[in-house]
Amino acid sequence: MQNQTMTWGEALKVYTRPKVLAMFFFGISAGLPLLLVFSTLTAWLRDYGISRTTIGFTAWIGITFSIKFIWAPIIDSLRIPVLTSVMGKRRSWILVSQIGVALGLFAMSQLNPQLALPAVFGFGILVAFCSASQDVVIDAYRIEAVDTEFQGAMAAMYVFGYRVALLIAGAGALFIAEYASWSAAYMAMAVLMGVGILTTLLVAEPDHNKVRAQNEAFQHAWVDRVLGSGKHGKVSEWFVRAVACPFIEFFERNGRFAIVLLLFIGIYRVSDIAMGVMANPFYLDLGFSKDDIAQIGKLFGFVCTMIGAFVGGALVVRFGILRPLILGAVMVAATNLLFAHLATLGPDKTWLAIVISADNISAGISNSVFIAFLSSLVNQTYTATQYALFSSLMTLPGKFISGFSGIVVDAQGYESFFIMVAILGIPAVLLAIYIWYRNRGQETAKDNEAAAG
CATH class of the missing domain: 1.20.1250.20 (MFS general substrate transporter like domains)
Known part of the structure; x- marks a missing residue:
């Protein structure tokens, strides 16, 4: 990072x-x-x-x-x-x-x-x-x-x-x-x-050889700790090594901070996912035609998403992961306010294009950066297991909350709904800032130690 x-x-x-x-x-x-x-x-x-x-x-x-x-x-x-x-x-x-x-x-x-x-x-x-x-x-x-x-x-x-x-x-x-x-x-x-x-x-x-050699001792130690020293059954030893160790390693490596990381993973895309299910009904209820939605929402949106994704990738290479991670969280939450404004205007195609471009560019940036962030958290001995867990966790809270989106729209209207969804993005922004601040403090401490040594 x-x-x-x-x-x-x-x-x-x-x-x-x-x-x-x-x-x-x-x-x-x-x-x-x-x-x-x-x-x-x-x-x-x-x-x-x-x-x-x-x-x-x-x-x-x-x-x-x-x-x-x-x-x-x-x-x-x-x-x-x-x-x-x-x-x-x-x-x-x-x-x-x-x-x-x-x-x-x-x-x-x-x-x-x-x-x-x-x-x-x-x-x-x-x-x-x-x-x-x-x-x-x-x-x-x-x-x-x-x-x-x-x-x-x-x-x-x-x-x-x-x-x-x-x-x-x-x-x-x-x-x-x-x-x-x-x-x-x-x-x-x-x-x-x-x-x-x-x-x-x-x-x-x-190349897996270096990582495998580094983690063999870790796996062996936990097999003995869980199953006891001596001979073990092949199935039970495999279970400890392949199923238990990926989770043990993540929590041992990150300590209590692992809880913060898992919480952050779960909430980072809540604002984005929670509004997604209401997007097309919103366009139709506002008076846009299916052709408008197809041309502006889908085709133009596709181009904007790709622009955002490539910009996000370049930002990670240029500035590292954590600062663009904050930017992505802010953009995803803020674009919902543009949807709220569009709800007050009616079927204005110019504003639809503005909102779609902002929403898809921010989604492209945040997705690329967040994938890079999740990738940085895994241990390459357990890449598939740990990343599969992270990728499942990052969508579950948003999907659950999105199930109530229709209730909110029916009760409060689209403008209030999008404002509420924007507010849902604030915890992700704050946690992203905290993670960046914590990482910067650790890097400063390491630099001071190196200078003193």
């Missing part, structure tokens, strides 16, 4: 690094399956006359993405026979996950929902499981492939690829289905997974 001394030119040049560029293609591979088991899937089912009640059950497929931390320890510790020896710990798991997604999408392309609806659901769950697993291991690869100072750029490029994939799997799949067939749409998406597979085959595996 040290402050950087790079020029802006050097900071932006980071996007030309091969490992950073590779994250764009990994982002495509990760983003492609998401809509194919969510909104695109629901459109397919409805087009085939499946009832809305049945379609509603597809939401349960998404639970897979929220519980991926459960099997992350397996990805962190289990070797795939032969493949891990040939490709390495991360690349082997990425490849298996990608192949699983591609095969699942291919299988779905061969089915008629009217005749084989349970099979469509079953392969949808397979795609979601393999996609969530791919997310876990790509996050681990991203963190281990480069130093912390480049994590913002890695995250920005990953988000770019992910967003492009959402356009392909959303609008692109619908376009193919309209002019060809749903079978052709899902077949095309299965083929496009080849982009990620090719990337996995071309990139280099991160």
